[in-house]
Structure formats: C-alpha cells, structure tokens
Amino acid sequence: MGTLRDTLSRHGQSGGATLLLYPMLVALASGIPALAQVPPPPPPVTVAAVPLTTAQRAQQTMVSLNFRVPRGYHINSNTPKSEFLIPTALKMDLPTDIILGKIEYPAGEEMTFPFSPDEKLSVYAGDFTVSVGVHPLHSVVPGKYVMRGVLRYQACDDAACYPPRTLPVSFEVKVVKEPATHHANPAQSPHVHN
Amino acid sequence: METSPGTVQNSQDAGESPRPPEPSRTSPETLSPDPKPPNLSPRSPLVLVVVAFVVALMLYFGYHQARRPGASAAPARLTQLSLAPDFSLESLDGKTMRLSDLRGKAVLLNFWATWCGPCKIEMPWFVELQTQYGSQGLQIVGVAMDDASKEDIGKFAKDMGVNYPILIGKESVGDQYGGVPALPESFLIGRDGKIVDKIIGLRGKAEIEDAVKKALNTHPASSQASAARPEIVPAPR
Numbered sequence: 001m002g003t004l005r006d007t008l009s010r011h012g013q014s015g016g017a018t019l020l021l022y023p024m025l026v027a028l029a030s031g032i033p034a035l036a037q038v039p040p041p042p043p044p045v046t047v048a049a050v051p052l053t054t055a056q057r058a059q060q061t062m063v064s065l066n067f068r069v070p071r072g073y074h075i076n077s078n079t080p081k082s083e084f085l086i087p088t089a090l091k092m093d094l095p096t097d098i099i100l101g102k103i104e105y106p107a108g109e110e111m112t113f114p115f116s117p118d119e120k121l122s123v124y125a126g127d128f129t130v131s132v133g134v135h136p137l138h139s140v141v142p143g144k145y146v147m148r149g150v151l152r153y154q155a156c157d158d159a160a161c162y163p164p165r166t167l168p169v170s171f172e173v174k175v176v177k178e179p180a181t182h183h184a185n186p187a188q189s190p191h192v193h194n
Numbered sequence: 195m196e197t198s199p200g201t202v203q204n205s206q207d208a209g210e211s212p213r214p215p216e217p218s219r220t221s222p223e224t225l226s227p228d229p230k231p232p233n234l235s236p237r238s239p240l241v242l243v244v245v246a247f248v249v250a251l252m253l254y255f256g257y258h259q260a261r262r263p264g265a266s267a268a269p270a271r272l273t274q275l276s277l278a279p280d281f282s283l284e285s286l287d288g289k290t291m292r293l294s295d296l297r298g299k300a301v302l303l304n305f306w307a308t309w310c311g312p313c314k315i316e317m318p319w320f321v322e323l324q325t326q327y328g329s330q331g332l333q334i335v336g337v338a339m340d341d342a343s344k345e346d347i348g349k350f351a352k353d354m355g356v357n358y359p360i361l362i363g364k365e366s367v368g369d370q371y372g373g374v375p376a377l378p379e380s381f382l383i384g385r386d387g388k389i390v391d392k393i394i395g396l397r398g399k400a401e402i403e404d405a406v407k408k409a410l411n412t413h414p415a416s417s418q419a420s421a422a423r424p425e426i427v428p429a430p431r
Contacts, residue, residue: 041375041376084308084309084342084346084350085309085311086309113311114396115311115312115314115315115396116311116314116315121311154309156310156311156312158396159312159395159396159397160310160312160376160377160378160394160395160396161307161309161310161311161312161313161376161377162375162376162377163307163339163375163377164309164341
C-alpha cells in the first residue's frame with residue numbers, strides 16, 4: 001500500500017484518486033436495485049440413497065425410491081387434474097435384458113392453494129415414494145447393475161410456478177440366479193409289482 | 195549429555211535473534227550470484243512500474259466491462275426506467291409482433307405458461323383490464339413460456355376467454371427480461387417504451403391495476419420534448 005501511495009504522490013494524488021474513484025462509481029451504478037426482487041429458484045426435489053437391492057432373475061422385484069419436496073413447495077402428482085399441468089413422472093433407462101416393470105406412484109394429496117381456492121389440485125408435498133419394478137431376464141449374468149433414470153417434475157409455491165426440472169436417479173441392483181427348480185417326479189412308488 | 199552437532203546448532207539458533215546466515219569461508223569470488231532478492235523497496239522503479247501496470251489493467255478492463263451491458267451470458271438485469279428490450283415473436287394467429295410497434299401505448303407484458311396455476315388466476319383479470327383500459331391505450335400482451343404445442347396454448351387461451359394477443363415465447367426473449375425464473379411475471383411498460391414496474395408471482399388484481407395506471411400515466415418519448423401536455427389520461431372509474 002505504501003508503494004501505491006508513493007506512486008500516487010509522484011503522479012499527482014488527486015488525479016490518481018480520480019482514476020480509482022471512477023471504476024468504483026461505475027460499479028456502484030451497476031448495482032442499481034432491480035425492479036422487484038427475483039425469487040431464488042426453489043431448492044430441488046431430492047431422492048434418498050437407495051440401498052442395494054437383490055433381484056432374482058426371471059421375476060420382478062420392486063425398488064422403492066424416496067423423494068422429498070422442499071418445504072413450502074409442491075409438485076403435481078402423477079395424475080394431475082388438468083391436462084395442462086405437468087405430471088411428475090419417472091423415466092428409467094435400464095441395462096439390456098433387465099426389463100422395466102410397473103412404476104407405482106402414490107396418489108396425490110388433494111389440496112387447495114391461494115391461487116386455486118375453488119379447485120383442489122392433486123399434488124405431492126413433503127415426502128413421497130415411487131416404486132419401480134425391475135425384472136432381470138434369465139439371460140442376465142449375475143452381478144451388480146446400475147439402473148438410471150430421471151424424475152421430471154414441475155414445482156410451485158403459493159404464488160408462483162417454476163419451469164419443469166429433472167432429477168437424476170440411480171440405484172444398484174444385484175442380480176442373482178433363480179433358485180434351482182426341483183423337478184419332482186410324479187408320485188410313484190419305485191417298487192410297484194404287479 | 196551429548197547431542198549431535200546439528201542439534202546444538204539448532205538450539206543455539208533458536209535462542210538468538212534472527213540474523214543472516216554466516217557467509218561461507220570460501221572466497222567471495224567463488225560464490226554464486228548474490229542470493230538476496232533484487233531491491234524491492236517501495237521506491238524501487240521496478241515495483242512502481244509493476245503497480246502502475248496492474249492498476250492500468252484493472253482500470254481498463256473494469257471500465258470496459260462496466261460499459262458492456264450484454265457482455266455477460268447471464269440474463270439481463272433490468273432496472274426501473276430501463277428501455278424494455280425489443281423482440282419479435284409469433285402470435286397464435288401466425289403473425290409476427292414486435293414490441294416496439296406498440297410504442298405510444300402502455301403495455302402489460304405477461305410471461306405465463308399453461309402449466310402455471312397462478313397464471314390462470316390472473317388471466318381473467320387481464321381480460322377485464324384490457325376491456326376497461328384498452329381505449330385509454332393499454333395493450334396487454336401474453337408471452338407463453340411453454341413447451342406445449344401452439345394448438346394447446348391456443349386452446350388454453352380460448353378456454354380462458356383471452357382478448358389480447360398471445361405470443362409463443364422463446365428462451366432468448368426470457369433472458370432479455372432477466373431470465374423469467376418464476377411465473378407469472380409481468381412487466382409494465384410506459385408509452386415511452388420504458389419499464390415502469392414489474393410484478394413477480396401472483397398478486398392481487400388491485401396491485402396489477404395500480405401498475406397499469408402507472409404505465410398509462412407515462413407519455414410517449416416524442417411528446418415529452420414538446421411543451422404542451424400531450425394527453426390527459428382520465429382517472430379510471
């Protein structure tokens with residue numbers, strides 16, 4: 001700082017101070033308050049870590065995905081009451097030979113909001129669980145597989161709505177062989193003597 | 195107790211005030227160049243030159259950065275009395291509408307979407323305001339920030355009985371208006387093309403109406419220069 005002070009004193013302090021003052025004024029001017037406070041984007045919906053699931057070949061195993069909607073927000077259920085509302089939907093992309101089974105969504109909560117006092121909306125708020133069926137075919141080599149997908153949702157609060165977003169989802173499934181089938185012979189006495 | 199020579203040396207050094215290492219006993223001629231750094235006293239010409247260079251760079255880039263409003267990729271930051279960014283968008287009936295063509299009118303520019311519940315509440319209010327203040331120079335313009343098809347947007351607008359133009363929005367236009375992070379979002383634009391107010395989220399109809407009156411009470415830029423009062427806006431109701 002002493003060096004800067006020296007520099008200014010040698011080149012004329014008032015001129016140097018003006019030079020420094022100008023960008024400060026420009027910076028202040030660029031900070032003129034905007035017309036209205038832009039609300040911060042809503043915190044995203046989150047998904048809890050999914051424990052490793054064991055899935056037997058040739059049968060469907062259900063995996064539960066636990067989601068949380070931030071407090072103060074809601075998202076449409078999978079079956080909103082208007083064709084124009086964007087349903088919450090999980091889209092999975094599974095490895096070859098692992099078939100996507102049914103996806104079970106919870107029923108939405110019927111709620112009214114200040115922007116919709118006369119019309120109940122079907123929404124998810126707080127925690128909700130979506131179950132996904134995975135069905136490894138007989139051809140799948142036993143081992144761990146990662147299932148990936150996205151949850152698409154559109155959030156609102158009491159006064160505003162936010163553009164649709166997607167939440168990546170992934171979980172591991174350990175595919176194991178189906179139990180050896182026991183070929184039972186028809187009941188027949190080995191010692192039949194006629 | 196015996197200690198290694200090195201240890202003794204260290205302990206002695208620790209108890210003494212710092213002093214420069216003793217020069218080697220070899221002759222000065224055999225030493226490598228002086229290990230001391232170059233003279234960096236505040237009065238050193240080298241320091242002055244470096245400081246002056248850095249300050250000059252800061253001033254140059256700070257000044258030019260501040261003068262480039264659109265330099266950043268971030269959405270524009272609009273302030274009161276900014277000139278409303280101009281744009282051209284296609285309307286539901288296939289025509290292209292340019293915002294600046296509405297200069298001289300008070301404009302309520304409403305960003306909305308079919309999936310936005312609060313937007314749906316506002317639309318009947320806008321219909322009423324357009325009916326009530328249209329003759330005084332109000333023009334409401336809806337911009338649908340929607341992924342829905344044009345047909346679906348049209349169906350929605352028809353169901354809502356919209357009596358003002360609906361334009362098919364683009365992200366670039368949203369960025370011109372600050373990114374439109376939440377819907378509904380409305381900008382009130384005066385007859386001179388300057389933004390006079392902005393409303394984010396669902397508010398009461400009275401608040402929107404007050405903002406409309408504020409926009410109607412502005413004067414076209416060309417008539418501001420003339421001494422005569424260009425237009426008297428009758429008080430509503």
